[in-house]
Amino acid sequence: MTSTIALVTGANKGIGQEIARQLVRAGLTVHLGSRDAGRGLRAVEEIGGDCHFVQLDVTDKTSIAAAASAIGALDILINNAGMMVDGAIGPEASVDSFRTTYETNVFGVVAVTNAFLPALRRSSAPRIVNISSGTASLGASTDEAVRASAVGAPAMHSPAAVSYRSSKTALNMITTLYAQALPEFRINALAPGLRATDLNGRARSLGEDPAEAAEGAVRLAQLGDDGPTGAFFSWDGTVMPW
Template sequence: MDHSIALVTGANKGIGKEMARQIAEAGLTVYVGSRDAARGQVAAEEIGGDARPLVLDVTAAASIAAAARQIGTLDILVNNAGVSDDPQTPDQEDVDTFRRVYETNVFGVVAVTNAFLPALRRSAHPRIVNVSSGTGSLTWATGPEFPHSGAHAAYRSSKAALNALTVFYAHALAGDGVKVNALAPGLRRTELNATAAASGGDPAEAAAGAVRLALLPDDAPSGGFFSWDGTPVPW
């Protein structure tokens, strides 16, 4: 593969940082997206290789536009930045909670993807990876083998929306050769929520799954939803 430049949003910590690290270790240039310039700089230095900090707030149009102006060509976009909500059911969460979560997890992905499409279209092998969640699978949510309490309504529904966007972008960009896929990383030790911080698995394991999707060959699938180990996840 002739990939050379990647961007990972929300990459100054957690799974995003590990994704950036593994991409850099593969010999690529990787932009470490971070809302905070200082934290992004520290993360890039810790990652090493050709890791470069990039100030990027996926909820701010001016920040997205400024970041896009800095990158002329982009081969890989990993939409990793995400936020969660408190473990409440829809009747307990107010509309502002849904707006806050969707602003990052859904609208931020649309804004960033659209802003960087001109750069991606200049790539010979463009790839987009959307970091979703198994909790966004409607098949799993309605199946008896995966019982859910109805908690985290804003987060889970935002990931279901992200899955739908993955399919739409895959079809819309097929003519440009862009491979667009979603990843279910599994519960990982991150700051996403208290459960993840206390009992999640190794972020590096999930990051490896994202890197595999980022480096797909040209005959690989597009518009799919995959677990961290490569297993297809039902919509």
């Protein structure tokens, strides 16, 4: 039998590494994408099994093309690579912080997805999972009751991390439109929740286990053909407001 093949971007640590680990445990062949070769190779060694390193910088078209050529066949793409620029915490955030953030969180996702579309189209069950953020939700961000009751209120109660949050809102729209354009795919966005990762200091101090968020991504990656598409889910399967 041919193994299901997955690619996880930004997977040398945090949620991405946990997603790769859980997919390997589920019996999939996993390509672990990492911009840094040393970190990527260490992550692959730690995970073991049918996990393979691929050098992938989502902001570099040459790197993306080389990865697409090296991987070849693909069934599942998990766009996990993301970043937050230090200091971009409010309306005073610089235009450069937006450019840098969008380069990875938006343009990188589009570039990687488009590069792997030919391979995904050859799959009998193509799946794409875009790792978004609950703070990207326009519905939650404009609902006073939700903002007031949000755990870790600063994330939902102030215009914090405006470049990051708006980039993930853009990613949600991309998810919706790609799902409409590719009805034979299952394409969804996931809000992983606040996790103990290196994304920012607050997440490191207040976040919970990345493995829990990874479970949500793995679930969406293995949806049946009758599963939802063009939707936005929390890590626990709850439908998120756009």
